Amino acid sequence: MALVVQKFGGSSVADPDRIRHVAKLVTREYDRGNQVVVVVSAMGKTTDKLLELAHQITDNPDPREIDMLISTGEQISIAMLAIAIQSMGYPAKSFTGPQVGIITDNAHRKAKIVHINDEKIRAELEKGRIVIVAGFQGMTMDNEITTLGRGGSDTTAVALAAALKADVCDIYTDVDGVYTADPRIVPNARKLERISYDEMLELASLGAKVLHSRSVEFAKNYNVPIHVRSSFVDVPGTMVVKEVKEMEDIVVSGVAYNRNEAKISILGVPDRPGIAAEVFGALGAKNIVVDMIIQNVGANGLNDISFTVSKEDLAQALEVAREVAQRIGAKDVVSDSKIAKVSVVGVGMKSHANVAGTMFRALAKNGINIEMISTSEIKISCVIREEDVDKAVQAIHEEFELSEAKNA
Amino acid sequence: MALVVQKFGGSSVADPDRIRHVAKLVTREYDRGNQVVVVVSAMGKTTDKLLELAHQITDNPDPREIDMLISTGEQISIAMLAIAIQSMGYPAKSFTGPQVGIITDNAHRKAKIVHINDEKIRAELEKGRIVIVAGFQGMTMDNEITTLGRGGSDTTAVALAAALKADVCDIYTDVDGVYTADPRIVPNARKLERISYDEMLELASLGAKVLHSRSVEFAKNYNVPIHVRSSFVDVPGTMVVKEVKEMEDIVVSGVAYNRNEAKISILGVPDRPGIAAEVFGALGAKNIVVDMIIQNVGANGLNDISFTVSKEDLAQALEVAREVAQRIGAKDVVSDSKIAKVSVVGVGMKSHANVAGTMFRALAKNGINIEMISTSEIKISCVIREEDVDKAVQAIHEEFELSEAKNA
Numbered sequence: 001m002a003l004v005v006q007k008f009g010g011s012s013v014a015d016p017d018r019i020r021h022v023a024k025l026v027t028r029e030y031d032r033g034n035q036v037v038v039v040v041s042a043m044g045k046t047t048d049k050l051l052e053l054a055h056q057i058t059d060n061p062d063p064r065e066i067d068m069l070i071s072t073g074e075q076i077s078i079a080m081l082a083i084a085i086q087s088m089g090y091p092a093k094s095f096t097g098p099q100v101g102i103i104t105d106n107a108h109r110k111a112k113i114v115h116i117n118d119e120k121i122r123a124e125l126e127k128g129r130i131v132i133v134a135g136f137q138g139m140t141m142d143n144e145i146t147t148l149g150r151g152g153s154d155t156t157a158v159a160l161a162a163a164l165k166a167d168v169c170d171i172y173t174d175v176d177g178v179y180t181a182d183p184r185i186v187p188n189a190r191k192l193e194r195i196s197y198d199e200m201l202e203l204a205s206l207g208a209k210v211l212h213s214r215s216v217e218f219a220k221n222y223n224v225p226i227h228v229r230s231s232f233v234d235v236p237g238t239m240v241v242k243e244v245k246e247m248e249d250i251v252v253s254g255v256a257y258n259r260n261e262a263k264i265s266i267l268g269v270p271d272r273p274g275i276a277a278e279v280f281g282a283l284g285a286k287n288i289v290v291d292m293i294i295q296n297v298g299a300n301g302l303n304d305i306s307f308t309v310s311k312e313d314l315a316q317a318l319e320v321a322r323e324v325a326q327r328i329g330a331k332d333v334v335s336d337s338k339i340a341k342v343s344v345v346g347v348g349m350k351s352h353a354n355v356a357g358t359m360f361r362a363l364a365k366n367g368i369n370i371e372m373i374s375t376s377e378i379k380i381s382c383v384i385r386e387e388d389v390d391k392a393v394q395a396i397h398e399e400f401e402l403s404e405a406k407n408a
Numbered sequence: 409m410a411l412v413v414q415k416f417g418g419s420s421v422a423d424p425d426r427i428r429h430v431a432k433l434v435t436r437e438y439d440r441g442n443q444v445v446v447v448v449s450a451m452g453k454t455t456d457k458l459l460e461l462a463h464q465i466t467d468n469p470d471p472r473e474i475d476m477l478i479s480t481g482e483q484i485s486i487a488m489l490a491i492a493i494q495s496m497g498y499p500a501k502s503f504t505g506p507q508v509g510i511i512t513d514n515a516h517r518k519a520k521i522v523h524i525n526d527e528k529i530r531a532e533l534e535k536g537r538i539v540i541v542a543g544f545q546g547m548t549m550d551n552e553i554t555t556l557g558r559g560g561s562d563t564t565a566v567a568l569a570a571a572l573k574a575d576v577c578d579i580y581t582d583v584d585g586v587y588t589a590d591p592r593i594v595p596n597a598r599k600l601e602r603i604s605y606d607e608m609l610e611l612a613s614l615g616a617k618v619l620h621s622r623s624v625e626f627a628k629n630y631n632v633p634i635h636v637r638s639s640f641v642d643v644p645g646t647m648v649v650k651e652v653k654e655m656e657d658i659v660v661s662g663v664a665y666n667r668n669e670a671k672i673s674i675l676g677v678p679d680r681p682g683i684a685a686e687v688f689g690a691l692g693a694k695n696i697v698v699d700m701i702i703q704n705v706g707a708n709g710l711n712d713i714s715f716t717v718s719k720e721d722l723a724q725a726l727e728v729a730r731e732v733a734q735r736i737g738a739k740d741v742v743s744d745s746k747i748a749k750v751s752v753v754g755v756g757m758k759s760h761a762n763v764a765g766t767m768f769r770a771l772a773k774n775g776i777n778i779e780m781i782s783t784s785e786i787k788i789s790c791v792i793r794e795e796d797v798d799k800a801v802q803a804i805h806e807e808f809e810l811s812e813a814k815n816a
Binding site: 019020050053054058060061065066069071072075076080082083086087093 | 479504
């Protein structure tokens with residue numbers, strides 16, 4: 001008998017019909033003789049609608065009261081799912097985050113889970129019940145209701161799986177796994193049988209929307225095997241697991257892209273210590289996340305500093321950059337929102353040379369210009385023109401022969 | 409400094425604009441230097457919509473899961489009201505029933521409050537905060553969410569007022585008090601300055617929809633003064649209070665009516681012991697509430713038994729009555745849904761004779777036939793034709809000179 005944690009997102013429980021479908025996936029697992037804990041998000045667009053309601057009162061609602069408000073969304077889902085499962089003749093019981101002892105810190109709207117009291121759930125599982133838990137929510141030590149921020153239900157599922165030492169955490173989604181590239185761009189992209197936490201983290205932060213990074217980090221820390229799988233088709237998905245020796249034989253696991261970046265360049269920056277700290281300190285103070293940074297030493301002692309931010313932050317980042325540029329005596333600030341980023345990810349890079357060369361060759365062969373480069377231990381990213389994205393992803397996928405399964 | 413509990417129903421918080429209006433009524437009380445605890449119901453038709461959602465899954469949802477589902481309605485209201493009050497610059501904090509320690513029994517969907525842990529609320533009031541509490545909901549000793557059934561938010565408000573020894577429990581509603589008769593029927597009906605719990609109970613069960621009987625019973629048991637008042641006009645309403653000596657000078661406080669009754673007569677019933685028990689036992693077994701009962705001893709040892717039920721229960725009650733009639737050998741069963749009940753209520757009846765006579769005279773003078781009579785210590789009710797209701801209420805109101813204030 002295995003203990004399985006299943007997680008279903010908002011679109012999977014958007015209406016009574018879909019909830020009935022989820023009830024079937026849950027009871028199928030239960031019928032296999034397993035203990036089942038289910039985590040659900042709020043139905044469809046419920047959270048957005050509740051936020052909209054609050055914003056009809058004020059633009060700056062108290063985060064504590066917003067948590068009180070939006071945590072109702074998941075509470076509705078769990079009751080509905082329990083009713084659906086019971087109507088099929090199975091024993092089920094729903095619980096809010098606070099009821100099952102999901103204890104968080106006090107940071108409303110972005111709380112972190114600090115402890116899970118697993119007794120309640122264990123007792124219910126012992127009684128043969130399917131346990132349904134509201135995702136996204138928890139309670140502080142002072143009995144205050146909190147929410148976990150974006151991707152919170154994934155985190156709830158992984159945290160429960162860790163606390164209960166579950167055999168697997170099934171994340172049901174509208175894709176059937178993690179692919180070597182976006183199948184809409186690369187028709188012969190291959191579904192990965194398994195992938196390491198670190199690779200998944202790189203892919204998640206690179207724009208693959210399957211799993212939220214926080215939940216992957218949590219899974220990595222507690223070594224929880226995640227199974228990314230489809231709510232619609234009953235086929236094996238992708239296992240996200242701890243890195244093992246054999247994974248290093250696979251140099252590149254996948255190609256990712258992100259069209260949601262923009263580039264800002266500060267030109268003619270005086271070359272003296274502390275300049276970079278001043279630029280990026282000012283951006284950080286405004287909570288603007290900077291992705292890639294390059295600095296070229298130019299002629300006559302002047303530098304150019306370029307960096308990328310997400311498109312939503314461009315306007316504010318430009319304002320900050322112009323302010324700083326004036327203060328430090330830079331010559332000009334220019335921006336470019338027609339860029340995109342393509343990346344290759346793979347743990348095998350650690351032990352294989354010339355991955356970068358292969359990637360650059362693929363781009364060069366197709367006449368694609370590289371504007372910026374950044375690397376990590378298991379990732380290489382290039383900024384290119386936005387209109388070249390599809391061609392670039394296809395070329396890289398082809399060059400690394402990713403459609404052919406290696407010894408995985 | 410007084411401690412005031414205020415209660416606002418679903419129509420008072422139906423949308424953000426109305427919630428803003430409620431916020432003004434709350435802060436007005438706070439500005440008077442009082443400690444304020446506010447109880448609110450779910451916004452508008454929220455509860456009905458949630459029930460409808462559950463019924464899209466099954467006709468027989470588990471009451472525990474329904475409580476999990478519908479208790480979200482009040483949680484949304486309290487957060488919205490807190491946000492509205494805070495946006496006006498006042499300190500406010502919302503709490504669910506479980507969070508403030510409203511402990512109930514285990515009877516889901518009709519739970520009874522068994523204990524209130526008032527520490528949390530007192531601590532918040534001491535900090536100068538306006539405390540907003542979700543009506544209608546509580547928690548069992550096992551941490552299970554419960555709801556209190558129809559009129560539950562009134563009960564929450566009165567119970568909190570009792571636990572906190574509040575100076576008054578203000579029930580805000582869409583009428584500005586309790587009148588000697590329905591002002592739509594009797595234009596010169598007079599607003600009562602005060603009324604006893606027992607009179608209010610009789611009026612409540614007679615169809616005056618201002619307060620739910622359970623909350624009045626609770627107020628009576630714990631001697632909580634209730635102030636029934638308008639959300640729209642700032643004038644004194646009606647105080648519902650403990651009976652005092654002077655009230656007995658007022659023979660009749662008000663005239664009530666109820667058009668929602670129907671009469672069933674079982675004719676030619678053999679006169680032997682146990683027949684009444686058989687008839688009303690069978691109705692009770694089907695959860696049909698019988699209001700008035702009369703039995704006439706007829707000629708040749710046969711009786712006629714007549715009783716009234718609410719119109720919704722008529723069809724089912726008729727079925728039961730026919731079944732029993734056949735079993736006991738009665739001659740016939742007839743029904744009449746074109747009836748209504750008019751009643752006079754007043755604690756002074758206990759010490760004044762001939763109230764019944766005055767009432768019957770008023771009806772007789774206007775050619776209104778009395779079909780059934782029932783009395784209690786502080787009430788006399790007559791069943792009449794439905795079309796005579798307005799005339800009857802006006803005639804009785806006139807006969808007892810209720811538009812003129814006596815020494816109240």
